[in-house]
Amino acid sequence: MKKLLFLILTLTFSALGFAQNNGVISGKIIDAQDKVSLPGATVQLVNSGNRYTVSNQIGDYEFLNVPAGSYQLQVLYLGYTTHTQDVVVEEGKNTLANVVLGSNTQNLQEVVITGDMIKGQARALNQQKSNSNITNVISSDQVGRFPDANIGDALKRVPGITMQNDQGEARNIIIRGLAPSLNSVTLNGDRIPSAEGDNRNVQMDLIPSDMIATIEVNKTLTPDMDADAIGGSVNLITRATPNGERISATLAGGYGPIRDKAIYTAGLVYGNRYLNNKLGVVLSGSYNNNDYGSDNIEATWVQDDFGNTYVEQQAIRYYNVQRIRRSIAFATDYKFNDNNTIYFNAIYNWRDDRENRFALTYDDMEPIYGADEQTITGFTGNVKRENKGGIDSNRGKNRRLEEQKVQNYAIHGEHLLSSKLDLDWSANYATASEYKPNERYIEFEQEELEMTQNILNPRKPFVTTTGEDLTAFGLSELTQSTDDTKENEFGARVNIRFPFSVIDGQKGRLRTGLRLRLKDKERNNTFYSYSPLNDVTLADVPTTYYGGNGFNPGSQYVAGTFASAAYLGGLNLNDTSLYEGELDPSEFLAVNYKAKENIYAGYVRWDQDLSTKLSMILGARVESTHIDYTGNRVLDEEELEGQINTTNSYTNVLPNLSFKYAATNDFILRAAFTTALARPNYYALAPYINNVASDSEISAGNPNLDATYSYNFDFMAENYFESVGLVSGGFFYKNLKDFIYTYSNNQYSAADFAADFPGQSNPVPVGEEWTFIQSRNGDNVDVYGFEVAFQRQLDFLPGFLKNFGVYANYTYTDSKAKGIADEDGNERKDVKLPGTAPHMFNGSLSWENSRFSARASANFASDYLDELGSDDFNDAYYDKQFFLDINASYKITKNLRVFAEAKNLTNQPLRYYQGVSSRVMQLEYYQARFNLGLKFDL
DSSP states (O other), X not given: OHHHHHHHHHHHHHHHTSOOOEEEEEEEEEETTTOOBOTTOEEEXXXXXXXXEEOOTTSEEEEEEEESEEEEEEEEOTTBOOEEEEXXXXXXOXXXXXXXXXXXXXXXXXXXXXXXXXXXXXHHHHHHHHOSSOEEEEEHHHHHTTTOSBHHHHHTTSTTEEEEEETTEEEEEEETTBOGGGSEEEETTEEOOOOSSSSOOOOXXXXXXXGEEEEEEESSOOTTSOSOOSSOXXXXXXXXXXXXXXXXXXXXXXXXXXXXXXEEEEEEEEEEEETXXXXXXXXXXXXXXXXXXXXXXXXXXXXXXXXXXXXXXEEEEEEEEEEEEEEEEEEEEEEEETTEEXXXXXXXXXXXXXXXXXXXXXXXXXEEEXXXXXXXXXXXEEEXXXXXXXXXXXXXXXXXXXXXXXXXXXXXXXXXXXXXEEEEEEEEEEEEEEEEEEEEEEEEEEEEEEEEEEOSSTTSOEEEESOOOGGGOEEEEEEEEEEEEEEEEEEEEEEEEEEXXXXXXXXXXXXEEEEEEEEEEEEOXXXXXXXXXXXXXXXXXXXXXXXXXXXXXXXTOOOEEEEOHHHHHHOOTTOTTTEEEEEOGGGTTTTOEEEEEEEEEEEEEEEEESSSSEEEEEEEEEEEXXXXXXXXXXXXXXXXXXXXXXXXXXXXXXXXXXXXXXXXXXXXXXXXXXXXXXXXOHHHHSOOEEEEGGGTEEEEOOTTOOOEEEEEEEEEEEEEETTTEEEEEEEEEEEEESOEEEEEEEEEOHHXXXXXXXXXXXXXXXXXXXXXXXXXXXXXXXXXXXXXXXXXXXXXXXXXXXXXXXXXEEXXXXXXXXXXXXXXXOBOSSBOOTTOOSEEEEEEEEEEOSSEXXXXXXXXXXOEEEEOOSSGGGOEEEOXXXXXXXXXXXXXXXXXXXXXXXXXXXXXXXXXXXXXXXXXXXXXXXXXXXXXXXXXXX
């Protein structure tokens, strides 16, 4: 790292020492009609060798080290007329040349190109075409044409991406078959912390889609990007300040049939420029309130010694959920002069989830064997009726409240230090938190009932029992907990860039920089159990009844009678004359931890054009990671023996080589060899030890886990259409070293514990075998596949048919993992990496003219391994899913539009299965959602 810092300083002072006999050309590319900035434009200096540049996210471009003289500036942009203008460069000066582009109405029918959908596609495709790495780009206009309320739902339209859902919304992102922990999410290039306690996942359903201007999915990295993104990096870009006054407002109402409740949505954007255009400001806000729910059944399957497979536990769950998303963002920039600009942006996202869950559980089912002692003739078990809720307050409203917040505050500067050197820097502070105060559970149980199981259709197993009596359901659980997880990150970076070419007449640039990330994470949960001083049965309390009528998994599933949400929320558990409370350490001691991570990085990136068609990026990144973790040593779940603190540090060198070949102006070939890493999840690194003597089980963190390191090979061919379209195809291969999985050993001995945890008191009695669970590094895994995409307006068709547009992509992914041991310590064969969905497809058919637009969209992902169990019988799979959405809008006036949306018309459930596809683990329905609203845009 010290050598890299010395190299960066040497290059900086060398560049500063260059002569000032040349000048600079800079400016902004703007749409003539809407006055919006156009990113991704190719800007060339004609008859000046291979001298070109590309406009950035806010439409700005810059030429360094231009010899004094007269030039012809040419701007190329898909869907727009080619623009040329003359510029004169003076020695030592920055020549300003702004460009206003008009739509390409000569080649396209004006009614098509003036459509908002086409302009959004044009901005996205121009960025994708001009990027030096393999990316997919979605503009805000494209997001607005899909009925996607959050960023996760918008991302599932991208080739190679599938999303894992929670309560009917896309939450966790899987890129090219790689789990959420192997990908990264940034906001304007800054890392977003995770609000979850165990892992590094960024919850994509937390951020409203209308707060983001552009979504950029980087499937290959360059040396100037953070390296911890093996699958890919998603960069969410918020609105930049406009080029003039901008006012936009959205107001919508909707309907969720699953609970017959309304949906409310509102949004507002205002931006303008002041002080002779030196100061730009934009303020935006978003609000979404959805009161809905879900219908769910779950099952846990086991197999006895005689080969009988049966359900050990089944649950019928009825959810009432209210999800409220609020977001506000502010961005400003101040242009001191043509050479110096400062930017500031802030975003605050706040989501409340209020939930009641009513769960009927047939638990601890034991088989009754016939005379042959092998054939199952019936079952005995317990019946539990549980309500999850919260306190009666203005915030909780008798429901469990989960409050999640993500905030980011950033300042950024861009400075032209000389005609041959520019510098940019940034600093940001980001926080994420998840707070669940006063979460309550009340459970009534009746034991030792006879039960029958109908598992002829294991997709919908059905358990029945007789003899249920409300007076026989005694209070078995009454608890209240508070969960509190926080993560903070301070980041800073500085980059310099200057011309550096080893081939005469060809463009070359050298970039180098430093990066700092300081992270803190803490989980601090508490849990109390309460016992009433007087006996209470389910017959003694106010109740709620849920029948099977309209229950999505089937009317045969009758949840029945539960303690009401108002009763649970109104209990005064602090009244010692009614209840006896006790802290229950077994529920939180082992899961609480503190984590600190400091990451120091530096890079060198060299961009070199080898000819007018072939360009190369060569470089390397060095990242040094220092961790300091504290976990708890817990005896028999509830006794704190002490804390364990561990520190560790490691350094990764990550080389990078990629090529881009422009066979024609519209046909581009890309190839890349890159390296990346993925740090272990926080809780996997926490040095906790938790032994449960009653279950003969030990679980432990593993602070010695190595980061997963990946070698990546990518190839992509892209052909762009002037009529704003694309056809592309490519393949990818990744080799992951030291990937992480959950290790389980049911023959764990005292000697094994002594070897794994030297110096710690040994809980395993000599001669006994316990179960041991811990995250460990596997050997390696190969991930490979291909993807194809097609996007085009069918403008070559006659009449109204030319207004149709097609968007489609397909991705195939496969994997092979080595070094995974089963519960007996034997290596498992033919195991795939969790998260690798073999088939993913997106398709949409749209129609648009200057006033009306409509789109039907489909999304499909095949089933895939989600979590490795102790053996293949216990492996958990995420089942296939198919979504169908439609939406339409009509311009009443130039500035006012009415729109309608229908989402999840297939009533696609969230389904997991155990071992084989017919054996259901979870089946949860959400039904469709409908929205109708107005959008005003000035």
